Amino acid sequence: MRYFKVFFILFPLFIGKLSAQQTAASGQKMQWFADAKLGIFIHWGIYSVNGISESWSFFNNYINHDAYMKQLNGFTAAKYKPEEWVNLIRESGAKYAVITTKHHDGVALWDSKMPNATTTVNSSAAKKDLITPFVTELKKSGLKTGLYFSLPDWSYPDYDGFTRDRKRYDYKQDPVRFKKFQNYFQGQLNELSTRYNPDLVWFDGDWEHSGEEWQAKNILSNLRKVNQNIIVNSRLNGHGDYDTPEQGVPVVKPSSPEWELCYTMNDSWGYQPYDNHYKSSNMIIRTLVDCISMGGNLLLDIGPKADGTIAPEQVQILKDLGRWTKKHSEAIYGTQTGISKKHFNAKTALSKDKKTLFLYLDYKTDEGIVLTGIKSKVKNMQLVGGGQVKFTNISASDYIFNIPSTNFDQDVTVVKVSFDEPIDLVETENEAISLKDLFTANDKQISVSYKLKKLAATLDKGTNIFNDTNLAADGMGFNVNIKPLDQTVNNWVIKNAEALCKTTGGIPAGHFQGNTALSADKQTLYLFVEGTPTGPIAIKGLKNNISRIRIVGEGTMLPHEIYNKLYWSKIPGIVYIPVPEDKLDPELTVIAVLLDGPIDLYREKVGAIESNL
DSSP, X not given: OHHHHXXXXXXXXXXXXXXXXXXXXXXXXXHHXXXXXXXXXXXXXXXXXXXXXXXXXXXXXXXOHHHHHGGGGGOOOTTOOHHHHHHHHHHHXXXXXXXXXXXXXXXXXXOOOSTTOEEHHHHSTTOSOOHHHHHHHHHHHTOEEEEEEESOOTTSTTSSBOSSSOBSOOTTTOHHHHHHHHHHHHHHHHHHHHHHOOSEEEEEOGGGSOHHHHTHHHHHHHHHHHOTTOEEBXXXXXXXXXXXXXXXXXXXXXXXXXXXXXXOSSSOSSOOTTOOOOOOHHHHHHHHHHHHHTTOEEEEEEOOOTTSOOOHHHHHHHHHHHHHHHHTGGGTTTOEEOOOTTTOSSEEEEOTTSOEEEEEEOEEOSSOEEEOOBOSOEEEEEETTSOBOOEEESSSSOEEEOOOGGGSOSSOEEEEXXXXXXXXXXXXXXXXXXXXXXXXXXXXXXXXXXXXXXXXXXXXXXXXXXXXXXXXXXXXXXXXXXXXXXXXXXXXXXXXXXXXXXXXXXXXXXXXXXXXXXXXXXOEEEEEEOSEESSOEEEOSBOSOEEEEEETTTOOEEOOEEESOOTTOSSOOEEEEOOOGGGOOSSOEEEEEEESSSOOBOOSOOOOOOOOO
């Protein structure tokens, strides 16, 4: 009996040790992925011939299956040069690539030997295995290899699904037939695994069946026989290693330690010649920074043409990305989630030892830039890819620094802040600015811009210091009765009174990079814009429709454009607002966004797109 007692005492210790070892092993396996930050997604298939929705076009009956499959005759890959693809991917700064080996249409881009397989070797005009030469070049380059694989195969005769309106059979009533399909796709996965030994498998389409029906455990077991460190995305019914939000940049950091945003350059995954709704390189670079600041990766998509060439718009974005990533590599790869907005009013990231803080500025300014609530003593500040940055203590834990206008990057400037120890932060909120401190003219070299930024932060947190004054929405007759009066501040307050009179606290962090306030009826969102933005300002997760946008105090109407709003999805797109440089306030610009009702925000998890109508 005493042996059993010893066993029951030691068994939990053994299990705890084993669990710790497994966690450590998992962390080591995921390290390259966590450090990579940028990958390139490649959607290439017969859908590029007509420039139609990949696979979904026949599933949704936009075109019948026979007509869809006739695209095989135009899929030539005649100008396919995998070495050039890989060189371009490397130039972008990406550390891995994921290519579609088989989409939901079932067309395999490699020489699959499974019975009844439809392949580009046997069935397309290309008559080629398109995966092998690409993976060969990828491995030669040192980049990590990712293979996309669709679990559903809507063309395979023994798969139950076919179109949105038509099923081949009920798999529960005919398990023998479904077993044939299971053996088929498992066989194809085994081919990919043994031939290419990928670092990552990117599954898609898991929503059509349960993990048990997909035989998820068996899938993982077979993959790990070839590569025990293989990484799998989350689209295997809960059996994956990392989260994969799609199209919508998360407003809040995903819960998974590792995650990647899969994201298109325009509105399409595959090549569509008439989709010219491309995001600018500036938007893409800032999206990468957004992912970095939350500890994630950006998996940016390209859709090659049927002949194997890549559209010039996509090539240019990859080259522009490469310019920025090459210059700022130390602030990209191997970084971790940054600090909160209350310490710095822009995106940030930390080095692994937390002794280096990276500050990402997507605007330019001649005024001081403020870093607050830092207990640790700043050892040094410098531009990544540039020279030293002069900084000054303005309090025990607050710093202000300036960057010469000629030293700003055209897209995102990065400042490296160094400490002798891991960064230590003051967690208490900064004090609200008082009317006296705001309006009193002084000789302490405290700039108007600095005071107005503090005012914006005060309003954002829900403290409106104008509630007990005579400030009206038009600013007429305002008198603060403070002497000596800072006339520049007073003029700014009168000009922007609409955004200050009876407004309430702003929206939660993550939706807008900067401070905000809301009108009393919650129907107008005020955005406080610092400096000169390098591109259009952005709002994430806004469910409302926008009625109009204007510059406060100027009345100038502004346009806006929405990207990544998929009409079948409840997830909002990103609102981009270009702000004319000649309309920017020299101190602090305020933008009013009038909504169609009280503000409604999306802060839920961004997942896979499971219904592509």
